[in-house]
Amino acid sequence: RTPLTVIAGYGESMRDGVLQPTPDRMEIIYQEIEGLQNLVTDLRMLTQVDANELPLHNQMVAVTDMLERAAAPFRHQAEKQTVTLVVAGDGNLPDISLDEARMMQVYGNLLSNALRYTPPGGQILLTAAKRDQSVVLSVIDNGSGIEEEELAYIFDRFHRADKSRHAESGETGLGLAIVKALVEAQGGMVQARSRPGEGMTIEMVFPI
Numbered sequence: 001r002t003p004l005t006v007i008a009g010y011g012e013s014m015r016d017g018v019l020q021p022t023p024d025r026m027e028i029i030y031q032e033i034e035g036l037q038n039l040v041t042d043l044r045m046l047t048q049v050d051a052n053e054l055p056l057h058n059q060m061v062a063v064t065d066m067l068e069r070a071a072a073p074f075r076h077q078a079e080k081q082t083v084t085l086v087v088a089g090d091g092n093l094p095d096i097s098l099d100e101a102r103m104m105q106v107y108g109n110l111l112s113n114a115l116r117y118t119p120p121g122g123q124i125l126l127t128a129a130k131r132d133q134s135v136v137l138s139v140i141d142n143g144s145g146i147e148e149e150e151l152a153y154i155f156d157r158f159h160r161a162d163k164s165r166h167a168e169s170g171e172t173g174l175g176l177a178i179v180k181a182l183v184e185a186q187g188g189m190v191q192a193r194s195r196p197g198e199g200m201t202i203e204m205v206f207p208i
Contacts, residue, residue, distance in 0.1 A: 003032035042174045046157065049181040056099045056185060063128045063135060064089030066100055070107035071126055074115065082120040085111075089128035096135050096206050102182045109175040110139040110202055117143035117200070134205045142199040151192050155180040 010029050013019040048054040067087045078085040107126075114124045118141045125140040146154070158173040179202070183190045188206040 003036050006032045039174070042178060045178060046174070046181055049185050054185055056102065058097045058099050058186065060095040061098045061100050061103075062095055063093045063137070064091055066098070066103060067107075067126045067128060067137075069100075070104060070111070073108075074111045077115055078124065081115060081118070083115060083118050084123040085126075086123060087126045089126070090130065093128055093130055093135055094208050096208060098186055098206065102186065106179050106182050106204070107139070109179050113175060114139060114141040114143065114200070117141065117145075119143060122199075130208075131205070133208050135208060137204040137206070139202045140199065145194040145196045145198050145200055147196055148194070151194060154192055155190070 007029055010019065010025055014021045014025070019025060045054065064087070067089050071085055071087050075085055111124065118124055122142050125138070127136075127138045127140065129136050129138075155176045157177040180190050183204050183206075186206065188204050190202065190204045192200060192202050194200040
């Protein structure tokens, strides 16, 4: 409701002549509309997953190559924050069946989160390893971490472990819910490990 309140407030003030429609004010309105559009897109995706109607295009994927492609769009931001972004995949891993476009969404959410909470000089690690008859994909950071009691809820929709920081960044609380939904839709499972001050590990397990 906050974006709607902002849009309505500016709209009414401009209509009544209290504020002039300057480029800066129009940009604020546009940003709020863009945020609402993103929210609607996310909610629609989750609804499709719930109804088992999300289109998936699985193919055999070389895991380490996929990790490199997932990391590439975030390297510049990581450098700006002086955060080291490392890909450490086992080159001997078997290919696994995934929808790579959906996995780019998954990694986009996970890396955005990791960069938000990893301090300057920190590190984010993307790993892949074989475990029994599965491939385990992990995103590991050494950022602020969260309390253990929060771990059971971080994949819930609209849950915010740090409400003040999410409010400041404009996050909706849907990012990790989307990660869970997309991983499970592809036959995988996801879990998190963390301690305050020791960072976060998100682990995704897919069958070979």
